Amino acid sequence: MPNPTVVGFSGNFTRPSKTRGFVDQVVRDIARQHGRSASTYDIEDLGPSLGAAKWARDLDGQARAIFDSVVNADVLVVGSPTYKGSYTGLFKHFFDLFDPAALRGKPVVLLATGGNDRHALIVEHQLRPLFGFFEALTLPTGVYATDKDFSDGVLRAEPILKRVEQVVGEVGLVLANRSPAGVAAG
Numbered sequence: 001m002p003n004p005t006v007v008g009f010s011g012n013f014t015r016p017s018k019t020r021g022f023v024d025q026v027v028r029d030i031a032r033q034h035g036r037s038a039s040t041y042d043i044e045d046l047g048p049s050l051g052a053a054k055w056a057r058d059l060d061g062q063a064r065a066i067f068d069s070v071v072n073a074d075v076l077v078v079g080s081p082t083y084k085g086s087y088t089g090l091f092k093h094f095f096d097l098f099d100p101a102a103l104r105g106k107p108v109v110l111l112a113t114g115g116n117d118r119h120a121l122i123v124e125h126q127l128r129p130l131f132g133f134f135e136a137l138t139l140p141t142g143v144y145a146t147d148k149d150f151s152d153g154v155l156r157a158e159p160i161l162k163r164v165e166q167v168v169g170e171v172g173l174v175l176a177n178r179s180p181a182g183v184a185a186g
Contacts (some may be wrong), residue, residue, distance in 0.1 A: 006030045006171075007073035007112045008040035009066075011019045011080030011091025015044060018150050020114045025155055026143075027107060030075060034175055040077075041066045042117040050090060056097045067094075071102050074178075075171055076136070078127065079111035082119040086126045087112070095130065103134035107174045109167050111141040113140050128175065141167040 008027035010020040024040040029076035043050070049060040056067055061140040070076060081088035108131050123142030131138050143164055149157035157166070 002140065005069075005073050006034075006036045006038045006075045006077065007069050008072055008077040009036070009094075010040065010042040010078075011088040011094075013088065013090060015041040015042075016153055017042065017081070018145075018147070018153055019111075020113055021080045022113055022155055023077055023100055024125070026111060026164055026168070027077075029078050029164060030077065030171050032111075033168055034172050036074070036175075038085050039069060041069070043088070043094070046094065050094060053093075053097055056091050056099075059097070067097065071098070073106065074104070075107045075109070076173070077109040077111065078131070078145050079113065080122075080127070081110055082122050083116035085119055086122065087130070091136075092130070098134065100134060103136040106134075106136045107171060108136045109171065110138055112142075112144045114146055116146065117149075120146075124172075139170045139174070140175050141143050141170055143167060 006027050008023040010023040012019040020042045027038045027040050045066055046063040047060060049063050053059050059067055080091045102105050110123045110127040112127060128138050141163055143160060145155060145160045149160045150153055
């Protein structure tokens with residue numbers, strides 16, 4: 001079995017970004033703890049073809065390669081900054097380009113950031129239903145972080161780091177049950 005990949009996708013469209021840093025940190029934690037390869041992308045990486053795309057085939061080569069990385073990932077980590085109570089529009093537009101079956105059964109870690117606790121339910125009320133539509137396997141623990149949880153752009157709040165540790169462990173359980181040894185043991 002090839003080395004499973006962990007791919008992160010962040011809905012930020014400015015850099016530097018707390019959201020992208022958060023997604024990348026979780027991707028790296030999963031990859032390090034479970035011996036996987038890792039990549040993280042954001043809206044800016046997709047380039048200008050995203051806005052005009054009506055179908056995945058409309059994406060330019062660079063954007064299509066990222067699209068394919070998401071489809072082929074063994075674990076997907078998604079995150080978005082909160083805008084008016086939801087994920088960013090271009091984040092949603094990117095996932096609108098996916099075939100409804102493309103993410104079926106894929107383990108997905110849900111993350112979000114916001115200025116304060118007011119939008120803490122974005123994970124449960126926005127992200128989880130979106131990936132539920134795709135029949136993805138959203139991990140039980142979603143993580144929301146606010147501006148106060150970061151210092152110099154790095155996640156430092158202990159309660160949030162504990163939730164990250166929890167979801168990294170959940171990913172391990174999913175990966176173990178999907179490996180040939182895990183399936184044979186089950």
